[in-house]
Amino acid sequence: MPYRAPVDEFRFLYAHVVDLAALAGTERFAEATPETVEAILTEAGRLCEEVLAPTRRAGDTDPARLENGVTRTSEGFDAAYGAIAEGGWVAISADPEHGGMGLPMALTTAVNDMVSSANLALQLNPMLTQGQIDALEAHASDELKALYLPKLISGEWTGTMNLTEPQAGSDVGALRTKAEPNGDGTYAITGQKIYITWGDHDLTPNICHLVLARLPDAAPGTKGISLFMVPKYLPTEDGGPGPFNNVRTVSLEEKMGIHGSPTAVLDYDRSTGWLVGPENGGMKAMFTMMNNARLGVGAQGIGVAEGAFQHALAYALDRRQGASKVENATGSIVDHADVRRMLTTMKADIFAARAIALMCAVALDRARSGGGEDWAARAAFLTPIAKTFGTETGMAVADMGIQVHGGMGYVEETGAAQFLRDVRVTAIYEGTNGIQAMDLVARKMADGGEAAFAMLDEIESFAETARERMPDLAAPVWEAAETLRETVEWLVAQDDLNARFAGSVPFLMGFARVLGGHAHLMAAMADPEGPRARLARFYITRLLPQHAGHLAHARAGAEDLYAVSPDDLAA
Ligand SMILES: Cc1cc2nc3c(=O)[nH]c(=O)nc-3n(C[C@H](O)[C@H](O)[C@H](O)COP(=O)(O)OP(=O)(O)OC[C@H]3O[C@@H](n4cnc5c(N)ncnc54)[C@H](O)[C@@H]3O)c2cc1C
Numbered sequence: 001m002p003y004r005a006p007v008d009e010f011r012f013l014y015a016h017v018v019d020l021a022a023l024a025g026t027e028r029f030a031e032a033t034p035e036t037v038e039a040i041l042t043e044a045g046r047l048c049e050e051v052l053a054p055t056r057r058a059g060d061t062d063p064a065r066l067e068n069g070v071t072r073t074s075e076g077f078d079a080a081y082g083a084i085a086e087g088g089w090v091a092i093s094a095d096p097e098h099g100g101m102g103l104p105m106a107l108t109t110a111v112n113d114m115v116s117s118a119n120l121a122l123q124l125n126p127m128l129t130q131g132q133i134d135a136l137e138a139h140a141s142d143e144l145k146a147l148y149l150p151k152l153i154s155g156e157w158t159g160t161m162n163l164t165e166p167q168a169g170s171d172v173g174a175l176r177t178k179a180e181p182n183g184d185g186t187y188a189i190t191g192q193k194i195y196i197t198w199g200d201h202d203l204t205p206n207i208c209h210l211v212l213a214r215l216p217d218a219a220p221g222t223k224g225i226s227l228f229m230v231p232k233y234l235p236t237e238d239g240g241p242g243p244f245n246n247v248r249t250v251s252l253e254e255k256m257g258i259h260g261s262p263t264a265v266l267d268y269d270r271s272t273g274w275l276v277g278p279e280n281g282g283m284k285a286m287f288t289m290m291n292n293a294r295l296g297v298g299a300q301g302i303g304v305a306e307g308a309f310q311h312a313l314a315y316a317l318d319r320r321q322g323a324s325k326v327e328n329a330t331g332s333i334v335d336h337a338d339v340r341r342m343l344t345t346m347k348a349d350i351f352a353a354r355a356i357a358l359m360c361a362v363a364l365d366r367a368r369s370g371g372g373e374d375w376a377a378r379a380a381f382l383t384p385i386a387k388t389f390g391t392e393t394g395m396a397v398a399d400m401g402i403q404v405h406g407g408m409g410y411v412e413e414t415g416a417a418q419f420l421r422d423v424r425v426t427a428i429y430e431g432t433n434g435i436q437a438m439d440l441v442a443r444k445m446a447d448g449g450e451a452a453f454a455m456l457d458e459i460e461s462f463a464e465t466a467r468e469r470m471p472d473l474a475a476p477v478w479e480a481a482e483t484l485r486e487t488v489e490w491l492v493a494q495d496d497l498n499a500r501f502a503g504s505v506p507f508l509m510g511f512a513r514v515l516g517g518h519a520h521l522m523a524a525m526a527d528p529e530g531p532r533a534r535l536a537r538f539y540i541t542r543l544l545p546q547h548a549g550h551l552a553h554a555r556a557g558a559e560d561l562y563a564v565s566p567d568d569l570a571a
Helices: 007-016 034-055 077-086 105-139 142-153 282-318 337-371 373-405 416-427 433-441 450-467 471-492 497-501 504-526 531-543 546-554 559-563 566-570
Strands: 065-067 070-072 158-162 178-181 187-197 207-213 226-231 233-235 241-244 247-252 263-276
Touching: 007 034, 007 337, 007 504, 034 077, 034 105, 065 247, 077 105, 105 142, 105 158, 105 207, 105 226, 105 263, 105 282, 105 337, 105 416, 142 207, 158 187, 158 282, 187 207, 187 226, 207 263, 207 282, 226 233, 226 282, 282 337, 282 373, 282 416, 337 373, 337 504, 337 531, 373 416, 373 433, 373 450, 373 504, 433 497, 433 504, 450 471, 450 504, 471 504, 471 531, 471 546, 497 504, 504 531, 504 546
Parallel strands: 158 207
Antiparallel strands: 065 070, 178 187, 187 263, 207 226, 226 263, 233 241, 247 263
């Protein structure tokens, strides 16, 4: 079924939930006028509908493969990537000094969402390039910027991130790849990286790897890690791809989904690298890329959810099975209460997750346009929530999409299963959702919960205002925010971090539920007699109550969890 870009929903969220217009009032984002925003949304939507979405199935049925040392990509990906690059879509938020458009992350997030619906496997490629651009803009020398940024921003070359090694997954500090000074300002990089997304391909003449490695005598753990730019081909004087830089593709992983995305094992053998950021400052520099990619991965989850939802809705409107006596029956399975429940849950949760991702993006944009530390703290706080809730929504919605299809969801013919297989990895890469939640309750609450309380103040104050016109919707949101406030107070009082960690994922999910309630309430207030209010009522009545279970779990501490021993588990 053809994909339809949810341009109206972005327009609505920008206008009524995240106040995009406030950004156009800042010097940095003065270009983000209503006309530009409209042009970006409609043009990106058209690209996704007409050019990218038709290539999604080939990414599943015609996987990337390694043939005689050359990585070949799926049928149609070359032309589709070309359309992304030629249209200037790789990095619309990049700095205009090097060819970017300097537009807000709130727009990039919408574009990433739509491109992910259209073809997740392909979208990973420009998304990682975006993260690399962000890291180079913030940490690279002027020479590296001048050489690499124009080529990355135009899409002429692509970028990857190289953290993972067999013994260093979530524990990045365990990595062993070596960097030895060559004496001329460059470094010889030696080691093996695994799971490198788009680590090799035939779409562009060069691939730029950002690689984490250790200098001789570096401190153990994350403090002794440095970041290097290691291109596949060494750039020549005139900036073209020159000699091979000994970055060999050992193999491509066989995966559950995103078959069109080549996931490479890369071997570096005294490959030449250039330092990005200071020696031993690699984690800080890489975090710029990772934070960008975390929001991007959240948008991936939402985008796949949208694709799965549209697919399921089209099937449900067509499939006839059993009769329902409801008023205005269509005769299809959409009349059945349980099917209606699944489809409405899918739509309501996509709206909530999308609102949260845009809240995070706008906070980043506010911080970058001189809004101050509070916006930066909010963006940092919302990043793990946007990543985790976006991807959990992606998985739950894709799973429900299969259920709506019945048996036709389980056979490959309809394409419903691809959404679930593709989206499953989003909860794993860019830091698993468990690692995101730990970051939320530890580092992101090291401020004593200040960023969280500031958001809760806003949620409660909006609910107070809404109480007069929509008391039945406003009251549950206000009460949920109070329960969340008590949970934040409980968590910040726990000095034993494991007491926080034991319920960190439920806490994150509870927080997201409340943020979703807030976004739906804002939507209902803006469209009190229309479909937004009807969807908000469904969310606030049926989905928001889940926060109570999540938050009870979050406050339970670690003792009873560890009381169940590994022996008990095996019994
Ligand atoms: C398709 C794909 C593409 C990828 N692309 C890239 C890429 O481009 N670049 C790159 O560098 N990496 C990439 N990765 C690697 C990815 O980021 C890692 O798989 C991920 O970080 C988890 O590491 P791991 O697989 O070693 O799992 P582990 O770290 O072994 O984790 C296993 C489980 O233990 C949990 N766990 C681990 N440590 C802790 C802890 N301290 N506290 C609580 N729970 C913990 C995890 O949450 C998880 O549930 C990719 C992976 C895949 C599958």
